[in-house]
Amino acid sequence: MSVAGASAGSPLLAVRNLTKLFGTFAACNGIDLDIRPGEIHALLGENGAGKSTLVKMLFGVLAPTAGDILWQGAPVSIASPGAARRLGIGMVFQHFSLFEALTVAENIALSLPPGISLARVAEEAARLSHAYGLPLDPKAHVADLSVGERQRIEIVRALLQNPQLIILDEPTSVLTPQEADRLFETLAKLKGEGRSVLYISHRLEEVQRICDRATVLRHGKVSGACDPRKETPASLARMMVGSDVAAVSADGTSTKGDVLLEARDLSAAARTPFAVSLKGVSLKVHGGEVLAIAGVAGNGQGELFDALSGEYPVSKAEGVLIRNRPVGTLGITARRLIGAGFVPEERHGHAAVPGMSLSDNLVLARSQSDRKAFLGGGALGIIKSAAVRMAARRISAAMDVRKSGEDPPAGSLSGGNLQKFIVGRELDRQPAVLVVNQPTWGVDAGAASRIRQALVDLAKSGSAVLVISQDLDEIFEVATEIAVISEGRLSDVYPARDMTREKIGLLMGGMHGEAKVPEAAHAH
Amino acid sequence: MRIELERRPRASALYAVLSPFIALILTVIAGGVMFWLLGKDPVSALYSFFVEPLLDVWSLHEIAIKAAPLILIGVGLSVCYRSNNWNIGAEGQFIMGAIAGSIVPVVFHEWHSPLVLPLMLVFGMIGGALYAAIPAFLKANMNTNEILSSLMLVYIAQLFLDWMVRGPWRSPEAYNFPVTRDFAPEAVLPEILASGRTNLGFVFAIVAAVLIWFMMRYTLKGFEITVLGQSERAGRFAGFSSRRMIWFSMLLSGALAGLAGISEVSGNINKLQPIISPGYGFTAIIVAFLGRLNPLGIIAAGLFLALTYVGGEAVQLTLSVSDKVTRVFQGLLLFFVLSCDTLILYRIRLVFPGRAVPAAHGGAE
Structure with a gap:
């Protein structure tokens, strides 16, 4: 596909009234979005605002319930990530899908159609990584690489498909300031070539720094579209959460x-x-x-x-x-x-079991420290489910955990809400x-x-x-x-x-x- | 063309419940086709396989006798499988339990006491547990794959039993037949109903299933089993030890298989002989999965699989087909149960290489 496919001004990708229902819950509700050629477009929103659902529909992972996606002015239905790639959409996910025991080149080759020699993949990857300022050694094993370098593999992997539109999901959340600066240079280069970038983030400073336009989602709807450079972090945050975000106040006399x-x-x-x-x-x-x-x-x-x-x-x-x-x-x-209380880094499968309910996940961390409150029957150790559920409710209320239903599986909560519960679970016992x-x-x-x-x-x-x-x-x-x-x-x-x-x-x-x-x- | 399994965005709760029943129906259909290919009338064959045994008091007792070991072993295995420990060697633990439990009535056959039977049962459980301790030790300390080690130990147990009944334990009164001496009356599990042969082993099975159901449903131990099965890392965070869980689940399932073994020998066969099990330890794997690893479901599944044994014997007699029919039915059933479970979570997708971009067809060119 050629870069000159769309005339300047008309959007590369347009989304009209896009809606995704899960049961009766509208994760995305009548979303309109235009991405112009050669712009870095920010998609802002709290966790659970519908950003991921929207992006998954654009990348062919989810099918929309209603609405249209227009690519270079023509309506398309994107049935799979493969179809999205063939159309010219590349995506870099927040969580990488890389095999640690394989080399960079081998990982890249896995995402390509079979029949391309590893030497050619390595050569092409080296060329791309050099051209875009993403230093990578194709022969290095992924296990030896830093998170920033792993992300570069994913970006090179997306670039190999020569995409017109690259979607980046929270790319800087794992990078040092220096690594992030380097990523921004790469994005500027992509933009200079006339490619578009859809940049998902909630770091308002960097959105203001690199993005040309921003669309803000809240509760599955577009709550604002703006030029982020003309906004303040506070006004952007207001659009995201619907009210002012409380600044953390660390002052006050804390005695040692x-x-x-x-x-x-x-x-x-x-x-x-x-x-x-x-x-x-x-x-x-x-x-x-x-x-x-x-x-x-x-x-x-x-x-x-x-x-x-x-x-x-x-x-x-x-x-x-x-x-x-x-x-x-x-x-x-x-x-x-x-x-002592502990909150590990990984929410799913370490701090919480995603398939188990919130109250079960409360027992996970506190079965012994709160033995008297949560267990009965002496040596039998019968879980007092009523007491546990009440404590889970108390924690959810104290930390403002938003969830669907009374005691849903932990995996159904958005990252932010689950994290609030996991932190609240420890704070609750002071x-x-x-x-x-x-x-x-x-x-x-x-x-x-x-x-x-x-x-x-x-x-x-x-x-x-x-x-x-x-x-x-x-x-x-x-x-x-x-x-x-x-x-x-x-x-x-x-x-x-x-x-x-x-x-x-x-x-x-x-x-x-x-x-x-x-x-x-x-x-x- | 390539066939891919693609994860469904969400699994249907309805089909998750229906899955074992769909598997049953598919098994019956496939079995009917098999009888038809064998030149038998499928309807009457299926009738004598699945229905006739239920109409007769004698065969109902046979079903209960055969269900007892299947349920006992199956509930033990469900604890293993839920905690991610893949004990495939219950058949060996069954045999070792039977041998250990038989020490009292065979070696000390002149000792008559009401203590004989309880002692046999305890020895049976210890024997099964000790035999399961071998793969548990290997896995906990050397990270050996328990599927292979527990399975290979089955053949050792079978040959050990064969050697025992031909060698040291052969009865002096059995005209050189490879059997031990018959158990004395106080070493025999009592029957529980006047109408037939069902013995106390069936009660053990139901009690074990209910106790383990209670443990899984209400206690911290059951919670620990489930957590460690779903995420070892989260279990470690909770302070649970996956190494201790290897020991717990393997010893528990080994003890229950051993109890099944000594109950079968004491209640049904009344002596040791080279073959004491028609593959109960393996069939119980099907029982555990058909019962969705839920002890109450395992009771139902155990009764159904027992029906396939009794029905298989019936069609052997009435239609003179091979005794392998039972094993074919059990294999079909496991195949359909596992494929139904897979298809709840995944859908089949045919991938044609070089297919045009589907998105391009949607356009208004």
Whole structure:
């Protein structure tokens, strides 16, 4: 297909009155949208606003209930992702579908029609990645690559189909500031070639920075269309959530209490060839403090969480201390009983079982800490479902969890609402220590602000909070102290007011004197 | 052309309930075709296979006797399968339970006491559990695939039984036949009804099914089993140990298979012989899935599969077809159950290479 297919001014893709019903629930309700050739168009909205449903219809994953999709002025029905690709639509999903054990070139070849030699794929991928400023080694194994590099594979994969329209779903949620800047350069290049980009995000600053126009969705309807550069972050946020988003207020006098969470020279060997080992991590979190740990994905954050939570205990009891008790060798249940709460990064299949109801997912985290309230029948351990359901209702109300029905499966909630429930599940028992990994990853602005405020409030009430995050905005919003993790080592802890983005960026490069985020981690 | 399975956006709740019944109907139809191909009248063959056994008190008792081991083993397996532990070796655990339980009446045949029977049952459960402990140990400590190890142990158990009854345990009074001595009356499971041979084993099966149903439905242990089966990582987060679950589920299902084994030998055969099971341990896998891994469903499924055994014997006699007919029916049933379950979650899509872009046809060119 040629780039000159549509004359300037007439939209490349137009959506008219597009509607998708799930039962009687309208996920998308009469959506109108125009994407012009050569523009970067932002699609804004809270989680659950209908962004994903809309995009899935454009990419042929879901069939619309009503309405039209016009491609270069002609109505089309997009029956499958393959059909969308042939039409000239490429998509980069938020969650990558890559095989870790295969190389970059092999992963790309898998998405192409069979019969193309691997050497040609590698050559073409290398050419594209060079042309668009997406450095990639086709022979590198995916398992060795950073999240940013994995995303580049997905982008190159989409570009190989020579698309007119590229859809990017929350692309910067996993990137460092430096990586994000690089992505924006690539997008500018694509735009310069006359290609269009549909850019889904709820980071308002970057939407204002790179997008030409924006369409805002709320409750399945278009709630506004604007030039983001003429708006303020506050006015965009208002269009998204229908009211002003509360700014997280971290001020106020939080008094420093005793040390409640401590790691002393905590080390743990890597469990798999692709994992990172922890090397002598030491930290202290006092009551009233929020210690935020910044870092690029894949530098030991998950491993640090596993060691602190006790999902994978370490060999040295003194490695982790909760309320001055050495618990390094104890499991997660014992640590909960001392008064700690934990929120892992992955919602589906780690913090929650998607197929189980919310109340079952409440039992998941609190069956032992709330044994008296939730279990009866002595040794039989009969679950008191009425008490559990009541507690789940209390948590949903406290955190404003929006759900369909009284006790729906966790998997049916949007990311933001499920995350609010998962965080609320721990806050509900007022933990003395809370360890949270990526508290607002893939969560909409309204829910993120609510979760961050809750973390700040918990610290103010005297608890010690440790937040592991890749989101620097978030870190500066909530932290009283900041440290940086890099290749399994933790930097010194600095007061948040003494930290700048630049300083964090330098620390992310590690303590080996490198002044940059390590590029091409596969080059051992 | 290529055939692909494509995940459905949402599975139909109605068909999820209907699936076992659709599988049953398809099995009956396929069975009818099979009888027709064998040159028999399909209607009368199916009648004597599926209906006649239900009209006769003697065969109703036979059904209960054969359902008992199927249900006992099936509910144990359902706990394994729900927790993602694939014990395929219940047949071996059944045999080892039977052998261990027979120690008392065979070796200590001169000891007469009301304790004999309870002791046999306990030994039977221990024997089955210990035999299941082998694949459990291998999986928990060496990450060995339990499907292979438990299955291969079946053949060892079968040959061990064969050697026992031909060698050390052969009865001195049986004219060199490979059997043990007959069990004394106090080593025989009592019958529970005046009208026929149904023994206490059937009660064990129903009680075990109800207890395990209660455990799965209401207790934290059942919750733990379900969580670990759906997501090991979430289970670890909850503080559950998948290693302990390997032990728990394998030992429980082994003990129930062992109880089924000693009940069968004590209540039905009254001695050990080279073959003590027509494949109960394998058929119970079908029972577990046909019953949707739900203990109450497994009771119904166990009764139905027992009917295929009794019906198979009936058509063997009346139509003189091969005794393999029963196995064919059971195979068909498992095939249809699994394919119905698959088609609830997936749909079949035919992919033609080089097909034109469907989107292009929608245009108003």
